[in-house]
Amino acid sequence: xxxxxxxxxxxxxxxxxxxxxxxxxxxxxxxxxxxxxxxxxxxxxxxxxxxxxxxxxxxxxxxxxxxxxxxxxxxxxxxxxxxxxxxxxxxxxxxxxxxxxxxxxxxxxxxxxxxxxxxxxxxxxxxxxxxxxxxxxxxxxxxxxxxxxxxxxxxxxxxxxxxxxxxxxxxxxxxxxxxxxxxxxxxxxxxxxxxxxxxxxxxxxxxxxxxxxxxxxxxxxxxxxxxxxxxxxxxxxxxxxxxxxxxxxxxxxxxxxxxxxxxxxxxxxxxxxxxxxxxxxxxxxxxxxxxxxxxxxxxxxxxxxxxxxxxxxxxxxxxxxxxxxxxxxxxxxxxxxxxxxxxxxxxxxxxxxxxxxxxxxxxxxxxxxxxxxxxxxxxxxxxxxxxxxxxxxxxxxxxxxxxxxxxxxxxxxxxxxxxxxxxxxxxxxxxxxxxxxxxxxxxxxxxxxxxxxxxxxxxxxxxxxxxxxxxxxxxxxxxxxxxxxxxxxxxxxxxxxxxxxxxxxxxxxxxxxxxxxxxxxxxxxxxxxxxxxxxxxxxxxxxxxxxxxxxxxxxxxxxxxxxxxxx
Amino acid sequence: xxxxxxxxxxxxxxxxxxxxxxxxxxxxxxxxxxxxxxxxxxxxxxxxxxxxxxxxxxxxxxxxxxxxxxxxxxxxxxxxxxxxxxxxxxxxxxxxxxxxxxxxxxxxxxxxxxxxxxxxxxxxxxxxxxxxxxxxxxxxxxxxxxxxxxxxxxxxxxxxxxxxxxxxxxxxxxxxxxxxxxxxxxxxxxxxxxxxxxxx
Numbered sequence: 001x002x003x004x005x006x007x008x009x010x011x012x013x014x015x016x017x018x019x020x021x022x023x024x025x026x027x028x029x030x031x032x033x034x035x036x037x038x039x040x041x042x043x044x045x046x047x048x049x050x051x052x053x054x055x056x057x058x059x060x061x062x063x064x065x066x067x068x069x070x071x072x073x074x075x076x077x078x079x080x081x082x083x084x085x086x087x088x089x090x091x092x093x094x095x096x097x098x099x100x101x102x103x104x105x106x107x108x109x110x111x112x113x114x115x116x117x118x119x120x121x122x123x124x125x126x127x128x129x130x131x132x133x134x135x136x137x138x139x140x141x142x143x144x145x146x147x148x149x150x151x152x153x154x155x156x157x158x159x160x161x162x163x164x165x166x167x168x169x170x171x172x173x174x175x176x177x178x179x180x181x182x183x184x185x186x187x188x189x190x191x192x193x194x195x196x197x198x199x200x201x202x203x204x205x206x207x208x209x210x211x212x213x214x215x216x217x218x219x220x221x222x223x224x225x226x227x228x229x230x231x232x233x234x235x236x237x238x239x240x241x242x243x244x245x246x247x248x249x250x251x252x253x254x255x256x257x258x259x260x261x262x263x264x265x266x267x268x269x270x271x272x273x274x275x276x277x278x279x280x281x282x283x284x285x286x287x288x289x290x291x292x293x294x295x296x297x298x299x300x301x302x303x304x305x306x307x308x309x310x311x312x313x314x315x316x317x318x319x320x321x322x323x324x325x326x327x328x329x330x331x332x333x334x335x336x337x338x339x340x341x342x343x344x345x346x347x348x349x350x351x352x353x354x355x356x357x358x359x360x361x362x363x364x365x366x367x368x369x370x371x372x373x374x375x376x377x378x379x380x381x382x383x384x385x386x387x388x389x390x391x392x393x394x395x396x397x398x399x400x401x402x403x404x405x406x407x408x409x410x411x412x413x414x415x416x417x418x419x420x421x422x423x424x425x426x427x428x429x430x431x432x433x434x435x436x437x438x439x440x441x442x443x444x445x446x447x448x449x450x451x452x453x454x455x456x457x458x459x460x461x462x463x464x465x466x467x468x469x470x471x472x473x474x475x476x477x478x479x480x481x482x483x484x485x486x487x488x489x490x491x492x493x494x495x496x497x498x499x500x501x502x503x504x505x506x507x508x509x510x511x512x513x514x515x516x517x518x519x520x521x522x523x524x525x526x527x528x529x530x531x532x533x534x535x536x537x538x539x540x541x542x543x544x545x546x547x548x549x550x551x552x553x554x555x556x557x558x559x560x561x562x563x564x565x566x567x
Numbered sequence: 568x569x570x571x572x573x574x575x576x577x578x579x580x581x582x583x584x585x586x587x588x589x590x591x592x593x594x595x596x597x598x599x600x601x602x603x604x605x606x607x608x609x610x611x612x613x614x615x616x617x618x619x620x621x622x623x624x625x626x627x628x629x630x631x632x633x634x635x636x637x638x639x640x641x642x643x644x645x646x647x648x649x650x651x652x653x654x655x656x657x658x659x660x661x662x663x664x665x666x667x668x669x670x671x672x673x674x675x676x677x678x679x680x681x682x683x684x685x686x687x688x689x690x691x692x693x694x695x696x697x698x699x700x701x702x703x704x705x706x707x708x709x710x711x712x713x714x715x716x717x718x719x720x721x722x723x724x725x726x727x728x729x730x731x732x733x734x735x736x737x738x739x740x741x742x743x744x745x746x747x748x749x750x751x752x753x754x755x756x757x758x759x760x761x762x763x764x765x766x767x
Contacts, residue, residue, distance in 0.1 A: 004743070004747060007747055008747060008748060011747065011748075049578060049581055049582075052577055052578075052581060053573060053574040053577035053578040053581065054570075054573045054574060054577070055574050055578065065571065068571060069571045069574070069575065072571055072572065072575035073575050073578075073579055075575075076575055076576060076579040077579065080579075080583060123660060123661075123662070125659055125660065125661065126659065126660050134587050134588065134591040134592075135583065135587035135588055136587070138586060138587050138590070138591055139582070139583045139586045139587030141586075142582070142586040143579075143582060143583075143586070171574045171578055174578075174582075175578065175582070178582055178585075178586065183585075183586070183590065186590070187590070187594070190594045190598070191594075191597065191598065191601065191602075194594075194598040194601070194602045194605050194606050195601075195602050195605060196605070197605050197609055197622055198605070199605070199606055199607065199608040199609075200594055200595050200598040200599070200606045201595060201599070201606050201607055201608070202595055203607065205659060206607075206608060206610060206617055206620070207617070208610070208617045208618055208619045208620070208625075209616055209617070209618055210618060210619055210625040210626070211618060211619070211625065211627070211632065211756065211759055211760070211763070212625075212626070212627060212628065212629055212632070214625070214626065216619060216623075216625055216656065216657075216658055217657075217658060217659040218608060218610075218619070218620055218623055218658040218659070219658060219659045219661075220607070220608045222591045222594070222595055224594065224598065224606075225590060225591040225594040225595070226591070229586075240661050240703075241660060241661045241662050242661035242662050242663065242702055242703035242704065242705070245661075245663070245701070245702030245703040246661045246703045246705060247622040247623055247624075247703060247705055247706070247707055248608065248622060248623070251609075251622050252744075252749070253743070253744055253748050253749020253750065254744050254748060254749070256749075257748050257749075309695075310668040310669075312668070312669075312673065312674045312677060313677070313695065316677055316678060316681045316693075317681075317692060317693070318677070318681070318693060318694075318695040318698065319692070319695065320694065320695040320696070320710075321695065322668070322699075323695045323696045323699040324663075324664065324666065324673065324699040324700060325663040325664065325665070325699075325700065325701070325702045326699070326701065326702055327701050327702055327703065327706050327708070328636070328696050328701070328706055328708040328709060328710055328750060328752045329706075329708050329749055329750060329752050330749070330750065331749070331750035334748075334749065334750075335702075350702070351702065352663075352702045353663035353664070353665055353702045355663070355665040355666070355667060356663060356664065356665060356666055356667060356668070356673075356702075357668070358668045359667075359668055359669070449665055449666075450665075450666065450667040450669075450670050451670075451671070452669055453669075454667035454668070454669055454670065457667075474665070474667075475662070475663070475665050476665030476666070476667070557667075557668070557669055560669060561668055561669050565669065566669050566670065566671045566674050567669050567670065567671060
């Protein structure tokens, strides 16, 4: 670890905090339906869309209608991607002549993109046409991100409203989020990315003759426009197989730094939106503090582990940390920071191969996802995930003093706690359940690339990443088999929607409640005690649930490595 | 609930057209005008022929060139399309080795490479990036240490003084942005092009 390394990390955190307030202010305007500086241009487009689709923007929806609208929207999204992939061979914008994608891989990829996971069982440049990348994947990068954000906004409205039966209008929220938030930022961002070196072309793959006379086929494409939204929307699906490690997806250290900021920017700003909507920005800062504590702890461990290297490297006299699977322009610190950022948020883009991380360095990404990606988290998903933990923490605090818990003016009662628990239990069910099945099936075990405990970690990571809708991978695992495609697809589906529906039920039930003013007996939720309590609840829940599995994977591997064992 | 079906279809198709076609195609058009070189992939041409991209590493085996890092990229086996074979710096199929910290395959590969490099230059410690594969398999850079390590070999083959080669390496070393962000590095293809030019 170096001073310059830590300065990069501190600078990153400072920028995220500085951006939270202005972005939070702007997003609050958008979701309150107020005028913004972009309204003169975008308002006519917005009205036109409502007119065409028969949406009455003044009519709000009950939480159940809101949820059904969201689900219908996703059924359509699934069909578009699946259809495009199956038919890509006969469709245009296909200079590399990619053929139809197999049924199981199309199923997995379609689910992957509608759930904001972007798990890659396909290799972008070797499997997909430009049309599928744009019309199939880029569009769903926008819409799944918008969906995550608006669901969080609906839950926030549950807290901020009183005695109301509605939580907003899904169609209006999703349209405004796409037009006013995501699209304008992405347009500017794409131009920055191209300036920095990311290709944006519909031309053929380039045939080059290298300096030594060999042939090199260089895959290009409309990359920048997709990278912009993949980062901003915490989608993470790479245009290329190597994702953000590929020099065309992440050409410079500056680009890498900006990409990390864009992963966290909207998620962090949503905590400020929460504070503004419930009428006290300090409530938002308290939540961001919980995230910050957990984030810095993770960064410290991964950075330390990667900088220390492995016993294999040390035995050969190789110093400078674990560079296997990392790029020189990023080095140890930017690779470690990126790995923690991408898994703390549910982004899943990678700028280094997590499979080649040290045992402990790779365990932090795993833990980040298993805690529910609530450390900033996916756009929207991180905030509603975090609020579920807050509800549990408040409930625990209420039990300790023996009075009905309250949070930002709402009584937290049995229904909310049950729903929060239900949503949180989905993670271990899918992650541990499918991992257990996979490690006893010989055909699934055959997919492991590494022997020993590391092979187990590859499988655990696969289901963790898919259930958590992250999308990063211990990529050695051969995931493109019918078994992994189908069980992974189910994990992504359940991990996304079985968390959303209970969260929306909470939104609905909170919106109907009366708002009660704080009294002498109200537990203050803006101070250090509250932050500590929530961190504790998150760690205890995650620790108790996943520690046994982690002990079998990264922990035993670390101990074996220190004992000089290789597999 | 039935009234939600029309927006589910119409709004989905409209937003898909905006974000999936209008946005990427408009960006392609604008980027092509503003930044034509980068938009095409930062290609380098020599005598009218494309010899590569400044951003994409390529394989160097000749002793007169500086070598890049080992690459773990693969290509379909010409004899059997269900299998893959090693194809370093295959820019149509990026990827890393994905070998873990306790992998025997990785330990064996590292030992072999370290022994080979020690034989070439026994006086200096082997830089770690010169024996580890990158995440993309297309890393265009090596560390300044890795470049300095290769100076004696390159200078000898090219009949140049080590000092003059070292100067060329130093001139082609990029530092951290603002002294803070990123890592010092040398672009291997750019360095080799400069060397070839100096030789003429």
